[in-house]
Amino acid sequence: GLEVVDNSYFITEENVGMLKLAKDANTILFDYRIPLAGADTCSALAAASEKNNSNGMVMNGLPISIYAPETVGCAVVDSNGFTAAATSTGGLMNKMTGRIGDSPLIGAGTYACGHCAVSCTGEGEAIIRSTLARDVAAVMEYKGLPLQEAVDFCVKERLDEGFAGLIAVSGTGEVAYGFNCTGMFRGCATEDGFMEVGIWE
16 A cells, blocks of 8 residues: 655645745746746755756746646547546645635536547636636537637637646547647547657647
């Protein structure tokens, strides 16, 4: 089995630094929107910049390595056309006590049906307001759009404000993604050996 540890195990210097940065700015922090001002006071950012960014790649002004704790989502279809989706959130720093994000809300951050499977990432409140994952399926069903067009429509027209993105797969195996921010880590693999990864458009 797994070793059981005390809650203090999860309180790290990096997390305390991120929380201090958020509290000093009197805001919540999204992993991909950490303000550069004052970033030198956060050991997590400093460590990522100095140790883990040997390739020099940056996104939204930050080293790629800072994105490690973000959302992980998966959308799949089997040979019978059955779809499934799962989403695990990276969360927010300094969030309001009791806040529930989009990831556990079926239809908001995660959804699967006969038309498609969808997993979302980004600003949870915007995703919840637009029921983004369910909307992709609804647009396919009621407007008759193919998956990529449905994804594009929902990301461009249904998100009221806020940054978000999603990955999706249809019951026929079409793969699609969309986002309205600088980049979104994503990958795709098929049973015939095709593999693709991406960050930017």
